[in-house]
Amino acid sequence: MALRILTIAGGLGLWIVAVAGLGFQQPGTPAPILAAGYLLVAFGCVLIVLGALGTPQKYLPMPIVYLGKISYGLYIFHLLCLSVAVAAFGWLEAQSPFLRSHHALMRPAKDLVALGLIIALASASYQFFEARFLRLKERFTFVPSRRI
Numbered sequence: 001m002a003l004r005i006l007t008i009a010g011g012l013g014l015w016i017v018a019v020a021g022l023g024f025q026q027p028g029t030p031a032p033i034l035a036a037g038y039l040l041v042a043f044g045c046v047l048i049v050l051g052a053l054g055t056p057q058k059y060l061p062m063p064i065v066y067l068g069k070i071s072y073g074l075y076i077f078h079l080l081c082l083s084v085a086v087a088a089f090g091w092l093e094a095q096s097p098f099l100r101s102h103h104a105l106m107r108p109a110k111d112l113v114a115l116g117l118i119i120a121l122a123s124a125s126y127q128f129f130e131a132r133f134l135r136l137k138e139r140f141t142f143v144p145s146r147r148i
Contacts, residue, residue: 012048085110
């Protein structure tokens with residue numbers, strides 16, 4: 001269990017180094033820094049997945065389990081929701097000199113709004129669309145039995 005926690009913490013640490021240490025998400029970042037940042041984030045993701053593989057369900061928080069359940073919708077809708085959040089916050093910043101002067105504070109707010117939109121849309125998609133197809137799948141599953 002300790003190795004699992006260290007592996008996940010190491011993955012998160014790589015993300016922190018990439019974002020806070022290298023600042024690779026800043027506009028105008030040089031290509032070598034950008035490449036190094038994405039490489040660190042990729043290795044961080046690998047460590048997080050390896051650390052989480054095989055974790056008994058009783059140790060997983062329910063919100064994480066739910067996000068796994070709706071993960072296809074998260075994948076499908078993330079770009080749309082990010083684009084909507086970027087456009088909305090761009091419009092807000094254009095309307096207000098105060099918000100324009102606090103651009104650094106707007107980034108986390110924009111990301112949180114985008115995350116909320118992504119989860120809401122993925123949840124609705126799962127509830128009203130995917131779950132119906134998953135129920136149909138059980139009806140058409142055919143497993144032939146062995147001959148005796």
